[in-house]
Amino acid sequence: MKRFAFFWFILLGVPLAHSQTNLAPGITILLDDKAAMELTAGLSLYQIPAGITGKVVSAGSAAASILVNRWASEFAAIFPGVKFDLRGGGSQAGMQDLLEGKADLVTFTRPLPEEYVARFKARFGYEPAQIMVAQDAIGVYVNKTNPVAGLTLAQLDAIYSRTPKRGGGQPEFWGDLGVTGPLAAQRIDRISLTRVHGTYLYFRDFVMQGGDYRLNVIFEIVPSSLVQAVGSDDAGIGLSSVMFATARTRFVPLQGSDGVYRLPTYEETVSGRYPLTRPILIVFNRKPDGTMNPAAREFLRFAVTRRGQRIIALGTNYPLTVEQQKEALRVLEGPP
């Protein structure tokens, strides 16, 4: 056994030790300007067509609507004849607007639920179209002073769920999660976004496997407030898009399917090795003959080309890869 001690140390000790010492604020793992430019350099350019006018109504997820707003500011400068009505309100309400013809685009921060597809099909007779416009990861935020080395999905489930289904125990204090020092005796302050947010639903369905949130979870109205709550509370933990990282919070490495603990960096997100990755989707109504609101189509084309992707990449979001862009353009321009 002693012969393999060194081997065990390398296998287990080094990754954990690395994680424990990695107490840099979460903001440091996000893309800087140079990386944003490099990652988008291979994407195809936007060709400006003539005579685009009309109105685009967008609704849906709060986090995704931030991206839509950034694109809309630039797009409106190119096409003054296009008017925008940009709303948030959650993807559930947005989908209802799409069904009622009140919205052209609905943003999602999770895969489109089958139930919504079925409802749309029942209403129109064909499936809704969807494209990926960006990539995102749900970061597990803790205070920058929190030394927690890493968490498994089972532990996350046990932290948040009233009815844990992954066998992660019943952690109440930080010491239950392997934390030592003064924080070990402190109770875990669980923070989540309200139920109108995609993160709430994604986490409930994917991590908690349909379980219920604990009764002592503190709910925040907007993502920026959630991250701030964690930043001002040594014992806080919260879940939100990585795009809201601040100087007072850090991300907890999560154990992937291969057993390795990973941070939600661009590389780990794109490769899907980080376990809580999710696409940012825009769902829209395109008839079987390919017709749709031309202003909305042009807006989507703008969003996925290099110009649109650079706008969001410079704003700390993760842009599409070349393959993902090709797929989005194919859906937009090709046959249904």
Next chain:
Amino acid sequence: MHLTRATLLVLRWIPFTMVALAVMVSDGCGSTGRNNAKQEEARQARERAEAAETFQAPLTGESRRVSIQELDQLTYGYADRYFMVISSAVDDIKRGNPDPVQRRRAHQLKLTGVMAMNDIVTSGDPYSRTLDLVVSVTLESILLIDENQAEQVFGDRATGLIRAIRTMRVEAWELAARVLTQEQLESLDFMILEWRRTHPEIEEVSFVKFDNFAGLRAAALLSDFKAGGGLLAPVSEATQVLKDWGRLSERVFWYSKRAPSIAGIEAEASVNEILAAPEIGKLIHTADQLGQSAESVPKIIDAERNAVFADLDARQTLLTNALGDVRRIIAGADDLGRTASQLTTNLQQTLAVLSDTLKVGGEVGHRFGLDRTPQRRFDIQDYANVLARLNEAITNAHQLALGADQMTRSPVWAQMMQDVSAATDRRLDRALRNICLALAFAFVLAVAYRVISLKLGRKMSSREREKP
């Protein structure tokens, strides 16, 4: 009113029946206590879950609408709490804080925050006021918490301030959630974040207003809010005009009550500003130095005393040495004197020779009528010899002076001085020890004297008593 016998019977039995039922029920509960406790627990959990769900309802726009008057009261209450919470946090930072920069920055924070809040709360438009309040407090919280400025400026003392700012942000958003829909709240959050992203250089964010947010979305949000798109109850224009007068007087009254406190904070900030001026800083530094000097006076006196003693000893040594020097100088001077004396003698001899010569010459000249022929010819060599001796004497004196100067600069001299200093200390210690011994001896003598005098006194008195 007459009651029948049957009625009376029933009435008489009612209390007994009720007691019996109560006993039965309670007994039943006791027998199935464990099951009922579980049921009760489950029921409570269900109720709490429902309450938690209901709690989220206002955030999704399902609450009742708030009137403008209610909104006024909410904002007044918020401003008062802001004053209280932020003031407490700032005062905690200032209390016992030795860093004047931290104290000044903390007070500045309180002043700008409270001023901005009063400015917002006393504005006439309730719609803009609500949005301005959320914008101001949220930006302040982003700067101090998310961008970590509070910790950078106040270090460990920032904890209370961070908690306070966070509390006020949460309350501001709770207030906003009373009058804005979830969608509007998200829009507002997005606009605040975008504004900060594009204006990272601005430090004074308390006075940033919703109007500063350019763009269609800001205008759309405000117009939607004013048109009753939020949770604020719409009122007719005529009713609004009438109510505005009442609200104006309320605002004036509210502000007049808080004006003295604000004036106090402003006055303190002015004092801080004055104290922070470079000239005043220099003055304070000088005063500080003066204070330090005053504090170190006893040490200085002690050091001076030692220095005086050392100096005295050094002088004494110097005097001793100087005396030697003087002796050597005198010896040199004696040589010089002897030289001068010789010179004088030579001069006298020369003059005598000259006189004799002149006399002899005069007589011869007079005898032979050759008065113009001298007896001995004038020789300049005599004068040259005298000058050479004089020069030798002066050179000797100069060398003596040089020798003394070199001696004072030499390491031997320094060592000598140190030895003298050490000797002085030893002498002082010895002197003190001697004084102590003398005092002790005197004390012993006094005690002995006292004892002897007592004994003698007793003997004397006993003898006196023995006398017949």
